[in-house]
Amino acid sequence: MASENSSCENNTAIPVMAPDKEKVNIKIRLSDEKISMINEICARFDNDPGELINVLHQTQDTFGYLPAEVQELIAHNLRVSAAHVYGVVTFYSYFSMLPKGDYPISICMGTACYVRGAEKVLDEFKKELNIKVGETTEDGRFSINCLRCVGACGLAPVVMVGEKVFGRVSPDKVRDILDEYK
Amino acid sequence: MENIELTIDGKILRVKEGTTILKAAAEAGIDIPTLCHFRLHDMDIENKPGGCRICVVEVEGRRNLAPACITECTPGMVINTHNTRVLNARKTVLKLIVSDHPFDCLVCAKSGECELQHLAQKFGIRDIPYQGEKSTYRKDTSPSIIRDVDKCIMCRRCEMMCNEVQTVGALSAVNRGFMSVVAPAFEMDLVHSPCTYCGQCVSVCPTGALTEVDNTNEILRVLSDKSKTVIVQTAPAVRAALGEAFGLPPGTLVTGKMVAALRRLGFKYVFDTDFAADLTIMEEGTELLCRLKRHLNGDKTVKLPILTSCCPGWVNFFEHNFPDMLDVPSTAKSPQQMFGAVAKTYFAEKIGVNRKDIVVVSVMPCLAKKYECQRDEFKVNGNPDVDFSMSTRELAHFIQQSNIDFMDLPSEGFDNPLGESTGAGVIFGTTGGVIEAACRTAYEIYTGKPLERLEFTELRGLEGIRSATVDFDGLKLNIGIAHGLGNARKLLNEVREGKSTYHAIEIMACPGGCIGGGGQPYHHGQSDILKKRARAIYTEDERKTLRKSHENPQIVRIYDEFLGEPGSPKAHELLHTHYFDKSEEVSILD
Numbered sequence: 098m099a100s101e102n103s104s105c106e107n108n109t110a111i112p113v114m115a116p117d118k119e120k121v122n123i124k125i126r127l128s129d130e131k132i133s134m135i136n137e138i139c140a141r142f143d144n145d146p147g148e149l150i151n152v153l154h155q156t157q158d159t160f161g162y163l164p165a166e167v168q169e170l171i172a173h174n175l176r177v178s179a180a181h182v183y184g185v186v187t188f189y190s191y192f193s194m195l196p197k198g199d200y201p202i203s204i205c206m207g208t209a210c211y212v213r214g215a216e217k218v219l220d221e222f223k224k225e226l227n228i229k230v231g232e233t234t235e236d237g238r239f240s241i242n243c244l245r246c247v248g249a250c251g252l253a254p255v256v257m258v259g260e261k262v263f264g265r266v267s268p269d270k271v272r273d274i275l276d277e278y279k
Numbered sequence: 280m281e282n283i284e285l286t287i288d289g290k291i292l293r294v295k296e297g298t299t300i301l302k303a304a305a306e307a308g309i310d311i312p313t314l315c316h317f318r319l320h321d322m323d324i325e326n327k328p329g330g331c332r333i334c335v336v337e338v339e340g341r342r343n344l345a346p347a348c349i350t351e352c353t354p355g356m357v358i359n360t361h362n363t364r365v366l367n368a369r370k371t372v373l374k375l376i377v378s379d380h381p382f383d384c385l386v387c388a389k390s391g392e393c394e395l396q397h398l399a400q401k402f403g404i405r406d407i408p409y410q411g412e413k414s415t416y417r418k419d420t421s422p423s424i425i426r427d428v429d430k431c432i433m434c435r436r437c438e439m440m441c442n443e444v445q446t447v448g449a450l451s452a453v454n455r456g457f458m459s460v461v462a463p464a465f466e467m468d469l470v471h472s473p474c475t476y477c478g479q480c481v482s483v484c485p486t487g488a489l490t491e492v493d494n495t496n497e498i499l500r501v502l503s504d505k506s507k508t509v510i511v512q513t514a515p516a517v518r519a520a521l522g523e524a525f526g527l528p529p530g531t532l533v534t535g536k537m538v539a540a541l542r543r544l545g546f547k548y549v550f551d552t553d554f555a556a557d558l559t560i561m562e563e564g565t566e567l568l569c570r571l572k573r574h575l576n577g578d579k580t581v582k583l584p585i586l587t588s589c590c591p592g593w594v595n596f597f598e599h600n601f602p603d604m605l606d607v608p609s610t611a612k613s614p615q616q617m618f619g620a621v622a623k624t625y626f627a628e629k630i631g632v633n634r635k636d637i638v639v640v641s642v643m644p645c646l647a648k649k650y651e652c653q654r655d656e657f658k659v660n661g662n663p664d665v666d667f668s669m670s671t672r673e674l675a676h677f678i679q680q681s682n683i684d685f686m687d688l689p690s691e692g693f694d695n696p697l698g699e700s701t702g703a704g705v706i707f708g709t710t711g712g713v714i715e716a717a718c719r720t721a722y723e724i725y726t727g728k729p730l731e732r733l734e735f736t737e738l739r740g741l742e743g744i745r746s747a748t749v750d751f752d753g754l755k756l757n758i759g760i761a762h763g764l765g766n767a768r769k770l771l772n773e774v775r776e777g778k779s780t781y782h783a784i785e786i787m788a789c790p791g792g793c794i795g796g797g798g799q800p801y802h803h804g805q806s807d808i809l810k811k812r813a814r815a816i817y818t819e820d821e822r823k824t825l826r827k828s829h830e831n832p833q834i835v836r837i838y839d840e841f842l843g844e845p846g847s848p849k850a851h852e853l854l855h856t857h858y859f860d861k862s863e864e865v866s867i868l869d
Contacts, residue, residue: 165465172464178448179464180472187453 478797530811535690670798
């Protein structure tokens with residue numbers, strides 16, 4: 098036994114040398130266009146893992162949110178784990194894994210707005226739209242988020258819908274604001 | 280580095296600049312309690328997020344207390360490590376941690392080994408004044424590891440092991456504040472993550488947040504089923520660590536007592552995985568020589584280096600991370616699976632029992648083995664070659680609950696034929712052992728000459744990556760060794776880039792090899808324990824009369840009677856396997 102003529106010919110499965118680098122990929126269901134846009138954003142930061150937060154910012158600015166597929170692709174490009182990217186995305190409230198509505202509503206919870214009743218305004222939006230903070234209505238039109246100070250404290254409480262600023266908002270004005278977008 | 284002078288608890292000492300208070304105190308023999316801090320001294324493994332605040336000390340002139348594990352000493356510091364202010368702070372911190380922890384100690388798998396429980400005991404915590412919401416999270420059970428993050432204290436040791444040491448990247452801290460947990464990406468279960476089940480997270484978890492799947496009850500059930508012939512195999516590293524669970528000093532070999540205990544537990548045949556390790560050497564060594572000869576004959580298609588494939592955590596790792604290189608590792612099954620395949624064919628025939636009535640149990644230092652034995656390719660018509668795999672820790676509990684006085688047991692020998700082994704099989708249990716065993720056999724087969732020097736000391740040690748050139752009578756064989764998956768990744772990247780000059784590489788997923796496996800008695804960060812286990816393994820090897828796998832008479836016999844020769848069609852059918860691209864399984868999305 099264990100002789101020189103041991104039959105390694107039986108092992109038919111010894112194929113070619115140099116592994117094919119192209120085979121190393123991750124499965125994603127993003128369109129080719131989106132993939133190349135994300136790749137471009139990552140390349141803008143030299144695929145540097147230290148630039149993860151900046152990459153996430155630009156990606157969210159481009160797509161509006163950061164779905165899991167996007168996070169996996171970024172993780173792959175920056176050579177960090179998807180768990181790490183997800184950890185960062187879930188740590189910062191600015192990042193969202195849900196698409197925002199066509200009309201994203203931001204209620205300022207800064208000190209000035211808060212003491213002048215921003216929470217009651219927020220409650221009214223939640224009631225009217227029947228969603229929580231961070232969620233989007235089923236028809237995809239509205240989403241609610243909170244932010245800290247837009248620098249218009251004289252107008253407190255302040256609400257933004259998209260880029261438009263509404264000042265001195267009270268709960269009974271919420272209906273009127275929403276009606277503008279219906 | 281400048282030396283600086285400081286005072287700790289009235290003792291004046293000099294330490295190197297940059298030394299932490301914790302380390303300086305330790306050097307002066309002063310013990311400061313820690314919880315999140317973790318260090319494996321000789322392996323450059325350290326976790327110090329400075330998060331738990333148990334190690335706070337008073338630094339005179341400083342307003343607040345300083346965490347000793349991350350605060351560096353400065354000249355003239357005067358430190359009190361155990362005054363009233365410090366002790367009160369530690370108690371408050373402990374009470375706050377425990378206030379968001381289940382009071383499950385009586386039924387917790389970690390009870391008795393839990394560092395939080397130990398601290399609560401040590402500091403006499405008798406009431407928790409902070410009543411409020413507790414964070415809750417779903418339990419996640421995989422084939423090997425259970426995550427119960429309600430018991431997690433966010434020390435991040437597992438995260439450090441999984442990411443920095445193993446570079447597996449299955450776990451990360453996610454969410455924020457009260458809601459934060461350590462979880463896989465997108466909070467999926469472990470089975471949908473790149474987890475390799477190496478179990479290093481379990482081996483460093485201070486609480487019961489990460490534990491192994493316990494198979495003791497299933498094993499108890501088959502042992503009381505009269506229609507079953509229950510066989511057990513024990514991995515090499517188990518005998519070098521099991522004694523610790525019974526209060527024996529680390530590094531005590533308990534081979535004979537272990538065999539006696541298994542017999543008293545009701546196993547009909549007590550066999551040795553070392554036998555299968557010898558078999559692995561025959562197959563893997565032959566495959567190495569085969570590839571080598573083809574390479575030397577100018578065959579450009581042959582894959583070199585050959586990588587060992589005994590370690591299931593490592594197999595999972597390359598299936599997830601190097602799917603383009605599935606043809607590089609040896610096709611030889613792991614010893615656990617070779618044993619199962621042989622037990623349910625060769626041995627089943629010998630005793631005239633149908634494979635369905637044979638139950639093969641393995642005792643392993645490993646948690647990935649639990650997953651490995653469930654893999655579909657290791658089943659025949661749904662019947663697994665190895666039915667259950669239990670860890671060293673589970674065996675210790677099993678012996679304890681069965682009312683066996685381990686210390687009083689006589690030393691007994693393994694049964695035959697699958698209990699016969701050589702020293703080469705034993706050293707599989709420590710990093711460098713597999714390749715040393717392979718060299719002992721491959722050298723003699725290749726050169727046709729007897730080996731003058733059995734011990735390849737150049738292949739031994741605990742450095743994460745080692746390399747040596749072994750002279751095969753003129754043929755210089757470049758050997759690489761890596762333990763810890765982060766080190767393995769480095770060598771694998773070299774292979775992928777075509778820069779590797781090795782002919783053969785041994786890889787073990789766990790730091791130290793199997794002696795430091797995820798299923799071993801907890802070492803609580805004492806790397807001395809790993810060194811002593813390794814020494815025990817080499818001692819067992821030295822004590823054996825036969826120390827080369829091909830000289831094992833039962834190995835000679837199984838080839839004569841059953842397998843033919845190494846690499847034969849029969850050997851391929853039973854002893855070899857193939858690997859799968861698992862990179863896509865990680866992606867959860869559809």
